[in-house]
Amino acid sequence: MDITIAIDAMGGDHGPHVTVPAALKALNSDSELNIVLVGLSDVIEAELKAHKATVSPRLRIHHATEVVTMDESPQSALKNKKDSSMRVAINLVKSGEANACVSAGNTGALMATARFVLKTLPGIDRPAIASALPSEKGNTYMLDLGANADCTPEHLYQFAIMGAMLVSCVEHKERPTVGLLNIGSEDIKGNEVVKQAGELLKASHLNFYGNVEGDDxxxxxxxxxxxxxxxxxxxxxxxxxxxxxxGKFLTQEFKKSWLTKLMALCAMPVLKAFKNRLDPRRYNGASFLGLRGIVVKSHGGADRVAFFSAIHVAIEEARSGVLRRITEQLEIEHLQPSTAVKNSQDMQ
Amino acid sequence: MDITIAIDAMGGDHGPHVTVPAALKALNSDSELNIVLVGLSDVIEAELKAHKATVSPRLRIHHATEVVTMDESPQSALKNKKDSSMRVAINLVKSGEANACVSAGNTGALMATARFVLKTLPGIDRPAIASALPSEKGNTYMLDLGANADCTPEHLYQFAIMGAMLVSCVEHKERPTVGLLNIGSEDIKGNEVVKQAGELLKASHLNFYGNVEGDDxxxxxxxxxxxxxxxxxxxxxxxxxxxxxxGKFLTQEFKKSWLTKLMALCAMPVLKAFKNRLDPRRYNGASFLGLRGIVVKSHGGADRVAFFSAIHVAIEEARSGVLRRITEQLEIEHLQPSTAVKNSQDMQ
Structure with missing residues (x-):
């Protein structure tokens, strides 16, 4: 399935130096992928040239004159940077020119802009941030990871719906199990918000497991x-x-003497395999769920490998139709009027 | 300084099999320590005999006929087990016969019983659970670890006072730094409770650092x-x-083939040193702060080494006069009437 991803080429600590080569790698690995690099065209062109690459029907540049800085307030970005690479990338999603966008720009500005431009899905009060984490059994998805400090039981219920549909689409699980993070497995545990959220989830059509604790x-x-x-x-x-x-303590122990250094050398292949297995770059790319469009946030300090992972998350979400699935489930849960589906034809 | 510790000998997954030898080790390592083992006297005597030990002026047995089980509800323990080893050990603190007590029994029952028997300190609304954790710079103390799911800003302020005095006493730091756990370092971050707690802490006499995040x-x-x-x-x-x-992933990587197993063998001394450095048994022993007496909770599954650590925490708290320090600081912070100090003569 042909899809187009808009990339905020200027975002993150390293800007085009990271985003452009990661985009080129993504294009190479997926023949049905198109990419729009958004930002200062001369800077992007120079970076393309450095990688002996040029624009093509599959790789376009969309000029944007401004850049949102990493420490800029969401309000300032929203008000003063209407032609920022971040905002224009989101605009491309809104207009349907792109199926999803990816940015390593600052989280607050990205969330505020995405919410302002795309709006939330009917039935969703607030967008949330979701990501995959490694676990002993594969991936565990978790949300919200920081967009909403204060939540009502209804918010948690909506998060559960959005998260479950994300897992269903991306991990191809028909009815993913949903756990409610708490400080004990019994129903009576936890604070009032969590207790009431548990009641909502029990009455829902989701595959609710019950309370889980931190170690779960x-x-x-x-x-x-x-x-x-x-x-x-x-x-x-x-x-x-x-x-x-x-990691620091392990390195210190291995560096204690020439003997321990020798031991480190012997065990290096295993230590490397271990490190690779938990490499956070492989888990880079958090999904902003609940919007009328797909927005993926990369870690600001991401390198090329990490940013490539974030692009991959956007591709997976766009191809698997996660927005449609969320909308359908909201209807099943009676959280939105059935007409809303018809009104959101801009969602794929 | 001569002190006496009451030990709930029956508590925890392993009961006297763990608590008695740990108590014997503590007595051996500290000539000014007295211990009262509380529980079924015949069971304790048999365990002492197995270790070729007997009662002495420094090691007494205090018979208690009942045992609180690990899955018993706090209400049931409080109502039906008035002669439990847990409760009698706390009674000894209340009566002044012991300077502190240690239990590996179930957390909910221990907290409910301790609160009922000892009462909270004047100026403290709710007790909290504090513990030391390893950090890159030494120990970080953290509270509350689970006693209070819903908190007001005032509760967090009280926790800060209690925790700071604990660190001051046990780590011998005059003005320990206090961080407020939040989702960003700026004042405007976080939920309403945390924002207001930040205001209270800024206005306090504590050495308030400001907001800290999870990785801090x-x-x-x-x-x-x-x-x-x-x-x-x-x-x-x-x-x-x-x-x-x-730990599981590292073991799996080292067990992959005969070659990786050989590598594990080579690196074993370093891996052991590393494991020892982060050994959770060394950090066993959580302090119930805010009560009119010292109560230390050991992990239920603690072995002898771990339970010995918990006894050590109780000894440190008793010797350093943490209750007096908390009371003094509450007065400095104007959180209790100055007469309250005189009314709490039973605190050492």
């Missing part, structure tokens, strides 16, 4: 873990911190 | 990290899950 994320107890953006963001960053500390 | 826990950015019990519990369990998965 990496155990892979359920396909999807639902939580508010505060808990999700803290959990995710806590694990990043732990992984960093463990 | 293991970076060791601040000495103390404050959060509600929902977020704290989820974070802690998430890291347990990640550590378990990483």
């Amino acid at each position: 994320i990496f155990k892979g107890t359920t396909d999807l873990v639902v939580c508010d953006g505060f808990v999700g963001n803290v959990s995710l960053k806590t694990t990043e911190g732990l992984a960093h500390m463990m | 826990i293991f970076k060791g950015t601040t000495d103390l990290v404050v959060c509600d019990g929902f977020v704290g519990n989820v974070s802690l369990k998430t890291t347990e899950g990640l550590a378990h998965m990483m």
Whole structure:
């Protein structure tokens, strides 16, 4: 299936130096993919030239005169940067010229702009950020990872619907299991919001597993873990911190003496295989769910390998029709009027 | 300084089989320590005999006829088990016969019983659970780890006072830094409760660092990290899950072939040193703060090494006068009437 991905070529800590070669790699690996690179055309052209590449019917440049900086406030980006690479890439999704867009730009500005330009799906109050994480059994998907610090039970219910349909589409699982992140497995555990969300999920048509705890994320107890953006963001960053500390301590132990250095040398192939298995670059690309269009956020510091993963997430979502699936499920759950489906013909 | 620790000898998955030898080890390592083993006297005596030990002026047995099971509800333990080893151990703290107590029994029952018997300190609304975690710079203390799923800004402020005084006493730091767990470092980030707690902490006499994020826990950015019990519990369990998965994956990689097994053999001393450095048994022993007495909770599945660590936490807290320090700081923060100090003479 032919699809077109708009790429905010200027976004992220490294801009076109990362986004352009990652886009070229994506084009090479997928013959039915078209890419629009959005940003300052001379900078993008120079980067293409450096990689001995040129524009073609499959690789277009869409000029945009402004760039949203990594520390710019969402309000400023929204108000003052109407011709930013980020916004124009999202506009291409809105107009139907692209099936999805990818940006490594700042999260707040991207979310605010995406929400302003695309609007939320009928039946969805707030968009949420979802991502795949490695687990002992494969991938666990989790949302919200930071878009919504304060949530109502209804928000969590909507997140569950969006997340379950994402997993269903991307992992090809008919009825993915949904876990509600809590501090105990019994129904009576947790705060009031979570308790009420549990009731909504029990009454839903989703494959609700029940409460899960923090350790269930990496155990892979359920396909999807639902939580508010505060808990999700803290959990995710806590694990990043732990992984960093463990890596540092392991390196320190191996560097203690010439003998331990020798041991490190002996074990290097295994340590490399281990590191590769958990390589965070393979999990780069968070989905903004709940919008009338597909927006994928790459880590700002992503390198080419990581940004390529984010493009891949956008491709998967666009091809599998995740927006249609979410809309259908919202209707099954009676969360939107059935006419809304007809009104959202711009969604593929 | 001579102190006495009451041990719930029957608590935990392994009961006296773990608690008794750990107590004997503690007595051997500290000549100014006295221990009271609380529980079924014949069972404890048999365990002592198995270790060729007997009662002495430093090691007493206090008979208690009942045992709180690991899955018993707090309500049931409180109502039906008035002569449980758990409750009697806490009674000894209340009466002043012991300076602190340690239990590996079920968390909910222990918290409910401790709160009922000891009551909270004047100025404290709710007790919280605190523990040390390893970090790149030493230890980071964190609370609440699960006692309070719903918190107000005032609760978080009280947790910060209690936690800071714990760190001050146990780590011998005059003015430990206090971080407020949030989803961004800017003041405007986070949910409403956290924003308001930040205002209270800024206006306090504590050494408030500001907001910290999940990865700061293991970076060791601040000495103390404050959060509600929902977020704290989820974070802690998430890291347990990640550590378990990483350990499993590393083992799998090393077991892939005879060659990788040989590599594992070569690197074994380093891997062991690494494992030892992060050994969770060394961090066993969570403090119930905010009560009019010292209660330390050991992990239910603790072995002798881990339970010994929990006893050590109780010893440190008792010797360093953490209750007095919390009371003094509450007065500095104008959170309790100055007369309250005089009314709490039973606290050492």
